[in-house]
Amino acid sequence: MAYLSADSKVWAMAEKGVDSDISKAHTLPSRFYHHRETHDRVLKAFSGSWLFAAHQHEMVENNILPLPQMTDLGEAMVLTKSGADEGIRCLSNVCTHRGMLVALNPCNAKVLQCPYHGRTFSLDGGFRNMPEFAGVADFPSPSDDLKEYDVVGWKGLLFTRFRNSSPESASDFTPIRDELEHRLGWLEIDKLRYDSSRDRDYMIAANWALYVDNYLEGFHIPHVHPDLNESLDYDSYRTETFPGGVVQVGIARPGEACFNLPESSPDHGQRIGAYYYWLFPNTMLNFYPWGLSVNIVIPSDVEVTRILYRGYVGSLENLGEGAGGDLDKVEVE
Ligand code: FES
Ligand SMILES: [Fe+2]
Missing domain, CATH: 3.90.380.10 (Naphthalene 1,2-dioxygenase Alpha Subunit; Chain A, domain 1)
Incomplete structure (x- = not known):
């Protein structure tokens, strides 16, 4: 519950049922399972949370990996791997021209190219080129770049989130990483x-x-x-x-x-x-x-x-x- 904003009676109702002594705890009120308004409020907690994106092995053959599960959750994203250090980034998969999905399938390429009108982006999300746009005023601008999201990794498991971190929340993943490392640090999950x-x-x-x-x-x-x-x-x-x-x-x-x-x-x-x-x-x-x-x-x-x-x-x-x-x-x- 600490992950949900405590801004309404709904959370107060839920917290009434939550007790560290299980003999006193109750099932959540039924509205959590049926009511649209409550459902929508709970879903807001997804945006600041770390969500599983992929295992790094999925990017051995492909340096561009769209994340359809994130599109289903409301934020189209694509992972890219580039540079000498083969750094992995998470970018918006929404073309800054007219909103087409830029990468439709996993692939290996030097640039991202939108299949609609051919706009290209570097693998770091920077705008590269747009056919037929010579002479357009104030173009390109920073808003033509693909937005970048935070990525964290632990032993090859990659997580991302919709809302980028503020400096204060940058350590959110630490308790999760600490727990996994404490118990499973010996396991070769990266392999x-x-x-x-x-x-x-x-x-x-x-x-x-x-x-x-x-x-x-x-x-x-x-x-x-x-x-x-x-x-x-x-x-x-x-x-x-x-x-x-x-x-x-x-x-x-x-x-x-x-x-x-x-x-x-x-x-x-x-x-x-x-x-x-x-x-x-x-x-x-x-x-x-x-x-x-x-x-x-x-x-x-x-x-x-x-x-x-x-x-x-x-x-x-x-x-x-x-x-x-x-x-x-x-x-x-
Ligand atoms: S929507 Fe991508 S180039 Fe037009
Ligand atoms: Fe089960």
């Missing part, structure tokens, strides 16, 4: 490889917050996910919070796939089958012994939500085993 065959795209008839609620509680596992329940030790399942997110730790039953945790891991000596991270508001990072599955939650309407899944594989050896084995089945359940 994971994007596997597009694991992409999934589901539309569900429910508010996005309901999907997040469901993700954040393990009570339904024995009832809804029988196979997952066989892989995890339900009684040892635990949930921890940190500023900006929640991690659920799934302990593998004997014989099920688990991480080989080094001594530097705070969980060393335990049989961890999965780490399920939720980062406010819409990113879920599911770490399994084989790699990482990401859920991106996109509120399409008050009661319509799109869920995109992305898979990044490290160890082929553990694919198909344990808690992260048959993800298609768990997702459909």
Whole structure:
């Protein structure tokens, strides 16, 4: 709740139900799941939050990567990689001429070229050229450049946000990075490889917050996910919070796939089958012994939500085993 502006009775109502003592807490009022006005207000919290964009491996073959999930969220963006340091930038994907999407597909090119009338931009977003515009007054101007957004990275995972940081908010990602580094700093997440065959795209008839609620509680596992329940030790399942997110730790039953945790891991000596991270508001990072599955939650309407899944594989050896084995089945359940 601290991430939402406390400017209305709606938040006061919600906060009444939130209690660190779970025996006193309540489900959020139903308007959070059904009412357009409340929904729209909650969505404003997306604009200043870090949103998952991609894994750097998606830019090994392509130095231009449009982010359609951000377009769905209301801000068309494209990642570019350029320069001797191969720095990654996030730019507006909206042409400054007449608003066409500049990059339609991942590709490899020296410039961005709008497919509508041919305007070109450097990979840092600067305006380069426009056919048929000789003699136009005050042209080009800084407003002809593509807007740039903040990008942060952790071990190859790239995040961006719609509203650029003020100096005071520049450290927003730090608590998230610290938590991930503390627990998973030993894991070679930067070496994971994007596997597009694991992409999934589901539309569900429910508010996005309901999907997040469901993700954040393990009570339904024995009832809804029988196979997952066989892989995890339900009684040892635990949930921890940190500023900006929640991690659920799934302990593998004997014989099920688990991480080989080094001594530097705070969980060393335990049989961890999965780490399920939720980062406010819409990113879920599911770490399994084989790699990482990401859920991106996109509120399409008050009661319509799109869920995109992305898979990044490290160890082929553990694919198909344990808690992260048959993800298609768990997702459909
Ligand atoms: S809209 Fe891009 S060049 Fe015209
Ligand atoms: Fe579930």
